[in-house]
Amino acid sequence: MSDAVTSERGGPPAAPFLRLVRIGKTYPGVTALADVDLEVARGEVVGLIGENGAGKSTLMKVLGGVVAPDSGHIEIDGTVHRALTVPQSLAAGIAFVHQELNLFENLDVAANIFIGREPRWGGPLHLIDRQLLYRRTRPLLERLKVDFDARTPVATLSIAQRQMVEIAKALSLDARLIIMDEPTSSLTVAETERLLDVIAELQAQGVAVIYITHRLNEVKDCADRVVCLRDGVVAGALAHDEIAHAAMIRLMIGRDLKALYTPPGRQPATGLEVQGLRTVLFPDRAVDLEIRRGEILGLAGLIGSGRTELARALFGIDPPLAGAIRLDGEPITVRTPHHAIMRGIYLVPEDRKRSGVIVEFPVRCNVTLADLHDHSRAWLISGGRECATTERQKERLHIRTPSIESEVITLSGGNQQKVVLAKWLAMRPSVVIFDEPTRGIDVGAKSEIYAILRQLADAGVAILMISSDMEEVIGVSDRIAVMHEGRISGILENRDSFTETNVLELAVNSPARTAA
């Protein structure tokens, strides 16, 4: 992605200040970690990869002092600890930037950075010294070269900016090691590059980073070395010059991942045609787009370019302001999700746990939720039909669950996503819109989901796949449409033209042309 970052590397390796030695942790019935060794030196960026459930989170919890290991020890500056407590971890300069950001939206940037540690005037009331608060915040923000100031309310910041606030907070704690858990899962390409730059700057200032991600390109760009966990053990480590895509995937899943792309098995035909569609976010921009039956149309673009809004409009969540939609040549109106569903237009939403599934419901109830009338007689639900449908979908999509009565919250991310798919595939799809279909899903489940996309397309369904994952967009799509500020800035028709550069150019510059 960017080569600017690499210039920071190459110095002689410093002695590690943090050392995890033969860390082991078992939960009833599961070995989460076994004999894991990990060292971190000053100013070092360690990429930590592994599938979901490989033990990455547990290992990080050990570092944060939240989980006490059963065996092994932790050395900080030569002092040996059996387990860390949260204050010890903080005192050692270990800070976290979490996947789900923990900020108070109702407070401003400075208040968030110093929450619980506000500078105070003396006296019994402990009034906050606001002057000092802002004075202390400013240099932190300057170090990160951010484009907002200490008084900005966090509610108005984008996810990328919020992440910077978290990093500033870590710096305010004199962090020596910042652990970033999937920091880019909600970022756009440009924002990701900015984050990688910040990581390089942190590194230059002597701050070490453990970078946990599923996106291997980023690891390749920023890490000094890569450690891969599998089944709670270190499956392997790669030194800087050994870091390569294939090598990492082999370590993660113990085999080579097949090439992502499979060509369509049928000739694309007219599907969903969108003309002059305007959404609330960009009322003066119109979208024209055709999603053909039998093809996977990738939709790339920066976050905030209107991709999700387009999906929501097509699915009737936020009805469009203007524009015409035709399905198989026939004009249709979609004012509510119910209308869309009646037409066979389905949406697999971006935020799985909030909009995709009801996590406290069993698998069965989630699978039949959108189609209950087909599973009932005279308004009364037929449990037998529900079970039959759910079992069938469970087989078809290989949903790994102990039972169809298990609550969805107990399933892994990939299997939760399959439950969302099962809900729609149990019906008669004409158009399926996937918004970030594989976010937070491990590599193995990812390729299963891609296979399902292709099967659907081959069965004559029109597929729109919104994705911020460049590898995914390029690897899976038959055509790529790119959005920029509320309209389609270009469509790549030919697989030869599918390059990161081409997609990025359209996403950023919005030239009014259609490449290739």
Added chain:
Amino acid sequence: MQKKDLGLLVLILVVGAITTALNPVFLSPVNLGNMANLVGLFGIFSIGIGVVIITGGIDLSVGSMFALIGVVFIDLMTNKGMAWELVLPLAIGLGICFGVIHGVLVTRFNMQPFVVTLCGLLIYRGAARYYMADATIGFGYAGGHETLEWLASGRSLGVPHTFIAFVAVAIVMGIVLHRSVFGRYLFAVGKNEEAARYSGIPTNLVIASAYVISGALAGLAAVFLAFYTYSIQPSAHGNFYELYGIAAAVLGGCSLRGGEGSIMGIALGTVLLQVLQNLVNLLGIPTSLNFAVMGTVILLGVLTDQQLQRRRARLLAVKAHQAKTLGAQPARA
């Protein structure tokens, strides 16, 4: 019957057994009949409130509705001489109207259920008092409503009609809630409104319907209550009754966060509240302690339940962890 309901039933039996041991009158037919009557009266509207709570809302207005609907009802029957066949649907219709208003305000105008129904509580109470100029109204000696009176406060084979009505409502609502498509929608909306919307469920309609059901059942209960007290003092009639309903629902396993609860639970919750009330009376505990006893039992009940749920959540977390590790395995074959 869920485990939770079973626990509640055991609690009722234990409290009942203790009361019987201390005062055998508890099991006398007269006492049981009276209790059944009260269970019926309170149970009918508690089910309505429970349905609203399952959607994640709350209904604070029913106590005031009893006063307003009650005075209008008696006034139309005794002073205006309207036929009961007309006034009864009118009373229920009035409850439905209030429910529709609540539902529209909560869904269309995005107001918080607490605020909407709190204002309902204040408005209906004020309206009832103004309607009667604070005077008490009763059925007096005017005739013409003997059939309705028998229906509302009579007994068949010793069973109070209120109780029969309650059982009928409970059975119908039990089927609606636990077997019908609409019931599944109610739970879905209560647990995760957004995911429900993304599944094509008309969430606003479902939520509004819950308030309408609560209003309709409050209208029905208002008629039963009017015949129970036989006269209505607009400033006091039905005061705090919404809290009995909320208490019964919460005791019965409804979560105020929505998405949880059962008709069986709400019914058992109502029974437990009435058994406690009865215990206070029979054991010669000063009636002034009435609320305090109820409060303590609800507090302990909910506390125990939550501790049990926490344990369950911990077990689930372990299971989830196992599932994740299992789920990842076949990919590595």
